[in-house]
Amino acid sequence: MIQAHVFRDGKELTDVPVEDLSEVRTEPGALVWVDVVSGTVDEVAQMGAEFDIHPVALEDLQPEQQQRPKVEEYPGHVLLVAYAARQDADSHRVELHELDVIAGQNFLLTFHAGRPIDAGSVARRINAHPELAREGSGFLLYVVLDELVDKFFPVLDAIGGQVEDLEESVFSGRRDVQNQIFAIRKDLIAIRRVAGPMRDSMVVLLRRDLGLFSREAQRYLQDVYDHMIRIVESVEDYQDLAAGALDANLTVISNRVNSVARNLTAYAAIFAVITMISGIYGMNFEHMPELAWRFGYGWALGLMVLGAGGLWLYFKRKDWL
């Protein structure tokens, strides 16, 4: 589905058919944004022809093509591949959604499957700042990327919450901690995989003189870059915290084994004392004076209680029980 938005002097024109775009965009003060949602091969080719996109760039825009985040410079436009993160409502696992952007002097093409950005919200923000839309595609690109990057923060917050929970799970000795840690680490690796290259792409966009964006627009794009750095740093911090939780978990498990082993030692010794005494008075010697005592049985039971109780106290004092 192709949705075109045309702005002139910051005001949105309505009802411009897709066929007229190439004409409209040559007019001074015009800014064209085409949002291709779940575009077919034909639609992508049409846009390529309309906006004179380089064949190598065009190949990367094909649906079903998965690219890593990058910025590539072509004559008259740049290609930007970026990703939004989202947490699946059911599995709570991180999902990544690709967004491809072609940015020219006064046009911007976005290709995605509907998830990474909300086109309506982008349009609203541009209409609210006509003075910036007037400056070319830079501010529009900022709004698109800002929408995209903002999707990372709730995901990171959710992971942050999971990491916090981890700590409690570890020290309260929950059983499935390891699965949780493993899942969190997988999610963090997935995010890092796109966030790192996206941050590096932003550097290229800001540092290299592409001649496409105004200095003012670059100030806004700098903000996106700051957010990307924060995302990458958060991922690293959570990785460190998860590693800490892992270490803690291993120690907690070791401690538990230790404590169980101590318990075992202690109770085994207590039972062994009782068994030992009963074994002794179960011997069949003809001459065992205690056996004939009136209260021999009581004496034996007493010995058992005394031995077991004494040991029990001893172990309690040694903190083995």
Add this chain to the structure above:
Amino acid sequence: MIQAHVFRDGKELTDVPVEDLSEVRTEPGALVWVDVVSGTVDEVAQMGAEFDIHPVALEDLQPEQQQRPKVEEYPGHVLLVAYAARQDADSHRVELHELDVIAGQNFLLTFHAGRPIDAGSVARRINAHPELAREGSGFLLYVVLDELVDKFFPVLDAIGGQVEDLEESVFSGRRDVQNQIFAIRKDLIAIRRVAGPMRDSMVVLLRRDLGLFSREAQRYLQDVYDHMIRIVESVEDYQDLAAGALDANLTVISNRVNSVARNLTAYAAIFAVITMISGIYGMNFEHMPELAWRFGYGWALGLMVLGAGGLWLYFKRKDWL
């Protein structure tokens, strides 16, 4: 709350109303410092208008906005986001407090919630060095950052003390070592998270020619940079020491399990010998000569004492008990 301090030729003028600031700051030899403590949205907007602050910078100054430490250059001023560390008196956990600074040629705006710097102390230091205040905002910025950065050291010292304690805790076999290590690591990650970017920001402030600060002021700012490096290095050292304590703790726990297991083996063997002997003399064979002996019972008890004592000695010699 907005608190304005105006200096002319290094001397503080009193009773300059906030409304006159824009006028005063154009006078030669003037230096204006405005300290906005827990500023409202309106107060921030007022300052933005008064000092002609760039809208992107202004957005970062909004209360409730959490930024990562950074330096950003705007026409006529720089934005600096920094943090002070503090240890909560009760929980002993590290807290971080944001300070936003706008530094222009001859004015400095500080935005914070009261914790990161003590405005009174800053004012006293500037009044004590009128010759430096005369040189523009650079020295003032130095004093503010110096106050801020100095807050890190007691926190690091406290963590250093905790790390020292860790060592003792580990080797004396305390139980909650793991929680301590985990808490220390979390604190260190929190500090590193702000200290690293702050150090990098100082490099930008020192290396990039911003045209705002005198060469002399930069020498002072270099001192702040040195402190930031020391803070980052201390964090890394403590992280290494904490990792060492963690390793040591795991080994100590392993050793304890080991020692308990050895004890178990040893005592189990001793009891088993006694039980074995009593089992043998508890058999019901008709022809067991010992059973009829006058001192058979004593003989059996003697065997038990001998067997158990012999084993006990053997284990003692093997250092298993």
Add this chain to the structure above:
Amino acid sequence: MIQAHVFRDGKELTDVPVEDLSEVRTEPGALVWVDVVSGTVDEVAQMGAEFDIHPVALEDLQPEQQQRPKVEEYPGHVLLVAYAARQDADSHRVELHELDVIAGQNFLLTFHAGRPIDAGSVARRINAHPELAREGSGFLLYVVLDELVDKFFPVLDAIGGQVEDLEESVFSGRRDVQNQIFAIRKDLIAIRRVAGPMRDSMVVLLRRDLGLFSREAQRYLQDVYDHMIRIVESVEDYQDLAAGALDANLTVISNRVNSVARNLTAYAAIFAVITMISGIYGMNFEHMPELAWRFGYGWALGLMVLGAGGLWLYFKRKDWL
């Protein structure tokens, strides 16, 4: 085996004998590709003489010589050493196959043992794009490297699948997890060993001005570079995931030991209670009232069932069984 392909103005000429190559390649618009499959020492020397290859480069082309991936600049040509990865059908282990390339202004020599590239497919792709073949050896080099690099992806996908399986194996407690992790890590190290230097070689090819390839061809080569980055990043991600699986496995094993030890404690205690009771009623005291009871035996058995059952319930409640 030497197989020569000669293109003029993008069209392939047929039946050009190897002896005429040096003559043909001086004609304007000519592009010569010689594919040496499992070349002998003589064939390599022949090509070296024909295309005026530097003796140091020639040495690296010798069969049986294993080089690390690299790019080396010589007067009039570059030497490129690259590798393709392949998964052995039986052992599922990664194999690496070397490809040496000599690229000049309008000629390309490839030396390999048949595995890394499919010459037929390369020829088909060049014939399909005559306009690019016209531009010199750059596009041809792109096609060759693209074929080569594409061989990495199925291998990485297979490893990705193994890593996914790992997770399940770990948490379902399979025994041979450790061998799998070890094998995966070995494969990843093997791939990284060639992929890292290959990525760095591509940088040299793209950044350094070799004067051999057109700007258009470099755009295509950039694509190969992107793929190499993606391969290296995938390897790193899989290494992280494998490390995570390893940690998880250690914890799972620890947990299992723990659970077995708990079981041991519990059942040992249950049996010990029964043995204790039977031991007590096995003592030979003359005065043990229970022994003379009508239902003494049932009483003892009842005590045993009660004691053992009580303990069993207690352990169940403590989640020890």
Add this chain to the structure above:
Amino acid sequence: MIQAHVFRDGKELTDVPVEDLSEVRTEPGALVWVDVVSGTVDEVAQMGAEFDIHPVALEDLQPEQQQRPKVEEYPGHVLLVAYAARQDADSHRVELHELDVIAGQNFLLTFHAGRPIDAGSVARRINAHPELAREGSGFLLYVVLDELVDKFFPVLDAIGGQVEDLEESVFSGRRDVQNQIFAIRKDLIAIRRVAGPMRDSMVVLLRRDLGLFSREAQRYLQDVYDHMIRIVESVEDYQDLAAGALDANLTVISNRVNSVARNLTAYAAIFAVITMISGIYGMNFEHMPELAWRFGYGWALGLMVLGAGGLWLYFKRKDWL
């Protein structure tokens, strides 16, 4: 205590009072070295005034001020903060001693507490090479730093010896290995903490054109830089070796637990067999033919010896004992 040495044309002048230093150092061919040992605040201030030292540098020279190793450039002089390592004779722990140096064109000031350098030895070496002392402060600085850096090597050798011992301790199963590893790691972190920045300072001294030292003197200073690199590399190697020893220790401990557990299993089984047999013949059935046998008792004992011996052999063969 202030000790001044004045050289003219490489020869040391005697009895130059401290008050005349500022005058003497303006004479051509003069070289002044002032060694301030455990200087008071007043003495430092006096030197600052005498040699026109920048107030920021002066602050770093105050006694009780602990600086990190660094080089700072001021008009007419550089400040160098360095450290010497020393091993405490009793505790065998590493101690660090600060040395602050101010180096100008033809003067050198050293501030320390007596430990980092031996002033007598420095003076002797300068008197032995008058031709180099003639070239300005560079060679003098080299001698001072060489003395300082040489103090690291015996400390590193001692640590190297401890690391060697570690290996033996680990494999002979000594108990306090963990404490040793922990102590070594702490020492290495302490040394790395100063050695890394010192190495980086030397780079600044060598690479940046300070205009203070002759090309010849820089060749000598390069030697100090080489030593610093070697120190840093040694620290890293020892850290790796200590990490290896740690891993080895954990495995050795695990193995020991394992071996004890195996022993336990084995002996428990042997005793259990004997107890089982005696238990069987301790049953009170009326009809147990063996009980009435003439050599029933011997038969039972024989069975026990056979069972226990057989198991013992079995375990020996399985290497469990």
Add this chain to the structure above:
Amino acid sequence: MIQAHVFRDGKELTDVPVEDLSEVRTEPGALVWVDVVSGTVDEVAQMGAEFDIHPVALEDLQPEQQQRPKVEEYPGHVLLVAYAARQDADSHRVELHELDVIAGQNFLLTFHAGRPIDAGSVARRINAHPELAREGSGFLLYVVLDELVDKFFPVLDAIGGQVEDLEESVFSGRRDVQNQIFAIRKDLIAIRRVAGPMRDSMVVLLRRDLGLFSREAQRYLQDVYDHMIRIVESVEDYQDLAAGALDANLTVISNRVNSVARNLTAYAAIFAVITMISGIYGMNFEHMPELAWRFGYGWALGLMVLGAGGLWLYFKRKDWL
């Protein structure tokens, strides 16, 4: 021992006494190579005077002086410190042998103790390529370094073989794996310690314009650099593989402990069942019907066989035995 080789126009002259070297080397087309094997202090001094070597360089050439690998530029010559690796035939441990080289425009001095290079082989290779010897000392340096660097490969192959063996040792559960891993890691650290700086030295030799070697010679030296990179990469790969083996070993040990613990549980339970039954029928109640049964004994033995056998089957099915 001093051994001089003089080449003129690529041909070796015979019988040139050491005293004439300084004269010979000024003739056009001359190339002088002096090989000092286990040189004394006097011989080193003599060479220093003969070839006008800088005193700082000379100091590094002294016998008994251990240097780290480096390149240092002096007027008219460079100093190169390098190492060869060798595996001791008996202990199979890595040994390192130092080689110091002084390379000037048309002379090369080598200082070593006989092990790092084979002078005969070097001389043979130079005589075989007179055209290259004519170009100055660059090719000679290449041959010397090539001989040296080639000594690393058999050592690395041997370590590679040991790493391969490790894998088998680990999974077949051999006991001394830990010692092997520790020894391999030590060897790898030793090699890395010299190989890393040697690789960096080669970069200096290639990148920095020393004006000593022809462009052609540098192509050859590039080859030595490639080998050094390969050596460093191999060391890193082997370190990773050894780390993998270490992890695997820890898991294998854990698994073994686990399996022994399971075995213990299982057999203890089986014996406990038998003991329990015999305990019950060993009680002395007057009214125990089974005791009077004709086949009571058989019944009890049957119960034991049934109980023990049942448990045995149960554990087998649970894979605990």
